[in-house]
Amino acid sequence: MTIVIGVLALQGAFIEHVRHVERCIVENKDQYNEKLSVITVRDKDQLAGCNALVIPGGESTTMSLIAQRTGFYNDLYNFVHDPRKTIWGTCAGLIFLSQQLSYEAKLVKTLDLLKVKVKRNAFGRQAQSFTETYDFSSFIPNCTDFPATFIRAPVIEKILDPKEVQVLCKLEEKDNSGQELIVAAKQNDNILVTSFHPELAETDIRFHDWFIKEFVLKNFNRYQ
Numbered sequence: 001m002t003i004v005i006g007v008l009a010l011q012g013a014f015i016e017h018v019r020h021v022e023r024c025i026v027e028n029k030d031q032y033n034e035k036l037s038v039i040t041v042r043d044k045d046q047l048a049g050c051n052a053l054v055i056p057g058g059e060s061t062t063m064s065l066i067a068q069r070t071g072f073y074n075d076l077y078n079f080v081h082d083p084r085k086t087i088w089g090t091c092a093g094l095i096f097l098s099q100q101l102s103y104e105a106k107l108v109k110t111l112d113l114l115k116v117k118v119k120r121n122a123f124g125r126q127a128q129s130f131t132e133t134y135d136f137s138s139f140i141p142n143c144t145d146f147p148a149t150f151i152r153a154p155v156i157e158k159i160l161d162p163k164e165v166q167v168l169c170k171l172e173e174k175d176n177s178g179q180e181l182i183v184a185a186k187q188n189d190n191i192l193v194t195s196f197h198p199e200l201a202e203t204d205i206r207f208h209d210w211f212i213k214e215f216v217l218k219n220f221n222r223y224q
């Protein structure tokens with residue numbers, strides 16, 4: 001039995017996720033009890049073979065539009081709402097998964113899964129993109145120095161259901177109106193979202209390795 005991790009490849013930075021998962025499989029396979037593989041996903045047949053799905057960064061408006069126009073939206077919707085599946089959304093992926101957007105909500109038909117309110121482009125335009133080293137050791141063991149890249153990144157402004165959604169990381173600063181800037185969260189034990197891009201951390205696969213161990217493998221075994 002091989003556990004298949006799909007990376008949604010309609011648009012955006014999907015190759016980087018595929019490469020990071022591939023590296024995890026090659027470098028850490030002795031630490032995984034199950035056999036893993038990674039594929040790109042563009043249609044419902046490819047999706048049907050997946051245990052997990054990574055929705056990459058890119059442009060959430062475009063991603064949603066392509067999904068609707070190709071007739072793929074409903075399959076994606078059903079997949080992400082199935083608790084046996086493991087989901088990770090980065091940046092535009094986070095937006096696409098969320099239940100509420102704080103403005104321009106009509107521009108993105110989301111998958112209505114993640115019980116949060118999200119603000120798109122919370123740090124400003126492309127020119128305000130940045131990479132900063134953060135301490136994620138409160139949820140990834142020993143990961144005190146991970147380079148997190150934010151590109152026209154969203155933030156979670158509000159958790160709509162605190163019973164299901166747990167904050168993993170919020171920035172020390174607040175925005176102009178005193179709102180907290182939540183940049184990583186999980187919903188139940190099978191859905192992870194980050195507003196930054198761990199797949200752009202060149203050769204650093206710690207975040208992906210943690211996702212595989214904590215989310216993909218545990219969720220798979222939960223339903224065995």
Ligand SMILES: NC(=O)CC[C@H](N)C(=O)O
Nearest residue numbers: 057058059060091092152
């Ligand atoms: N890097 C990204 O994924 C940017 C997300 C983009 N600002 C959006 O709204 O979809």
